[in-house]
Amino acid sequence: MRVLFASSHKYLPEVRGGMEVNTHQLSVALQKTGFSVGVLSGLGGHGLVGFQARLRIKLLRNPSPVDYLLGYPTWRSWFSSSVVERVAAIFQPDVVVVQGGDEIVPLLKNFLKLGLPVIGYLHNSGRLPLDEELRNHPRLHFVVNSNFTASLHPEKPVRAVIRPIVPPDMYAVESNRTAAVFVNPAPYKGVDIVMNLAKARPDVNFLFVVNGMPTPPPPAELRPANVKVVGPFKNMKSVYKEAKVVLAPSQWEETWGRIATEAQISGIPVLASSRGGLPEAVGPGGLCLPPDASPDEWQHAFSTIWDTEAGYQQFVTAAYNFSRRPEIQPESIVKSFGEVLEFAVTSR
Secondary structure, X not given: OEEEEEEEEEOXXXXXXXXXXXXXXXXXHHHHOOOEEEEEEEOOOOHHHXXXXXXXXXXXXXXXXXXXXXXXXXXXXXXXXXXXXXXXXXXOOOEEEEOOOOOHHHHHHHHHHOOXXXXXXXXXXXXXXXXXXXXXXXXXXXXXXXXXXXXXXXXXXXXXXXXXXXXXXXXXXXXXXOEEEEEOOOHHHOHHHHHHXXXXXXXXXXXXXOOOOXXXXXXXXXXXXXXXXXXXXXXXXXHHOOEXXXXXXXXXXXXXXXXXXXXXXXXXXXXXXXXXXXXXXXXXXXXXXXXXXXXXXXXXXXHHHHOOHHHHHHHHHHHHXXXXXXXXXXXXXXXXXXXXXXXXXXXX
């Protein structure tokens, strides 16, 4: 079966967000089980890949140049929805998986016009209003990344809840457990909360990990001495090998919490907010507070995890066990995703 993932989002290596990492790791896993995979993405024009794509667009008049950098064909375009017919004619997909971005509705419509079965894979917190005809189209199906995301789309025919794929061998480490790790220190991720924690706990080393985020971290003169900015990293093992706790006090509706799963694979507890799907991802392997909790409440929760060896080990065990639940194992995710793909094609 030939599967095309399509989005207007920029893609690896130009952008390294949760959706992009999930798409790549899912694509690699599907290929190992016999699927042929391609990706249609947006283009930022950055780095070597972006420069080469821009050059081919300009000199060769090719609106969607392809590369094989990631082990499968990846078409990159300024406007993904405008090259749907061209890419479909080249790749000949049996089914298309359309994901988040500004062009998601045009992408859905354009692929459906070609007579293809389409799966909308919903990762974002937007409600994605659709007219009734499109929402009930017989060749359009939906999957979501969490129960929280499903709750945002009660009017859509959601076929399955399929969590992000996190291969354990790519994240498992023996951590020295010496630092509190905070990934992407931006305001919407709760940087003010973590800055307050760092000021209140000068005895703790805090790592602020910059991984392709558009917002710069707080300037050096505003950061406490115990805060170190590192990254970006392609391999997050280098981060988790130092983590005693991972912080995710997000102030916006995270539809999942991939970082929680990545950390818990190594038995690293997570202190997070209760926004969106984070409580689903953290479970018993950490603590979740209301996003507007007071600084004292965040400090107390941090101390509950960090300060006593016996209490900390309980969180470690809970985090490790929670990361072994069946629905987030790669084999289960690939099987579930494959079943949805088969259903979309056979019900066509």
